[in-house]
Amino acid sequence: MNTAISQQSGDVRGNILATGQRIMAGKGFSAVGLNEILAAAGVPKGSFYHYFGSKDAFGEALLESYFEDYLADLDQILGRSGQSMAERLLHYWQSWQDNQSVFDCQGKCLAVKLGAEVADLSEAMRLSLKRGTAGIVERLARAIAAGVDEGSVRIEGDPLDMAQSLYQLWLGASLMVKITRNVQAFEIAMQTTRQMLHLAS
Template identity: 45%
Template sequence: MKTSTQDTRQHILDIGYQLIAARGFVSVGLSELLKHAEVPKGSFYHYFKSKEQFGEALIEDYFDEYQQRLQILFGNPAQSGLKRLMTYWQGWMTSQADSCSSQKCLVVKLSAEVADLSEPMRVALLKGTQVVQGAISGCITAGIEDKSIKKLSADETAELLYNLWIGASLMAKLSKDDKGLKQAMDITILFLKP
């Protein structure tokens, strides 16, 4: 069965995500990526001009999929805005608390690593995080409207909470425990509840 070029490109991105999420961008060489993806070097260069362009595409793909998941979660009218947000933070906590052995969040994994290494990758990460913060802000607004969240600035609160959780995730990675994530959860609840 012949696969489409789009399938091959996506396959390279999917394998790259698994490797980079586990070990980082710099430590994963092109030959290792190609070996795991089982594609020749020419196929890689057909889709990506460089490893940096691959990294940028990987980040954009990650955020496209992440945004789809947020739309499903935050678009659930059967739950209050607070319930949707707390489900999101609980999922974040669960994914990051696994002693960070399989880091699933590319933002946590790559921000410090690529911010000074690649301007296109830094910009892709920044744009992606702004989209996530916008979705969080929208859910906060929904919670304010349904009175499950106290009145506050949705945009500023989304930015503050996102920064809190990114910081807690980084500390969980360093300390190899979930104490900071639990503190972030407690602060989030106190901050949002009316």
């Protein structure tokens, strides 16, 4: 009985988070009210406050959940067998482009959408973003170092610095794609990535 209740509780909380992620990825954090999320999730307001103490607490949990899924996907991409590390890295950036070239990204581009907005609104959400993006950069740095060791990647300088530069490049490209409504920024980012890692076109 307790297990069933716990499972149901997790389902309700997960449903609220998934619904909020989808809506906020399209509209942003401040523009979305709790009533809109709860109506879309089919959950009464009392249930929301059972799981989250405030909208900021919800935002923090939303980002934690987003990055947990994101890092799991990244680990899967970078852990693929039968590919060089260069191929795995290129697959990651191609997936980034595919997910965020669609203007309705269905929650897949939450960090890009909310990053600048919530960093100034909530310290807790800013720190969640900082932890999540640091996890991405650390994984990319390890992958770049492994690629250098196997000979599929060649860089000048430190793998962590390179990973940071590339992540910032792609964040900037994502913003430009939203502004221009075309994918030229991603094409340039991919070309620059290949040059920085000395990969064949």
